Amino acid sequence: MIVIPCNNRIIVEEKKEEEKETAFFVPEEYSTKEDKFKLYKFIQAGSSCRNEYLEGDEVLVESYLIEEAEIANNKILLVTESAVVCIIRNERGQESGD
DSSP: OOOOOTTTEEEEEEOOSOOOOOOOOOGGGSSSSSTSEEEEEEEOTTTTOOOOOOOOOEEEEGGGOOOOETTTEEEEEEEEEEEEEEEEEEOTTTTOOO
């Protein structure tokens, strides 16, 4: 089964607990409510999305705007692109010196 998001929606996936957490800073007013934002793994973007998403990207999303759909017993998480606060991308092509 292939699911293709339409309009300005993207498909995301909840991050697994064992994945390495990414550190980033947001303005103080955004950190007042602990569950307001959540980090999701990017899966696929609709053709009218304006941002360029790459495989391996994560997106910080206003968590209450996640839409959940079930198709053929598969849970799909969708969010409009305007709910994405930022794209978190690991720098590719750099070797870790640690």
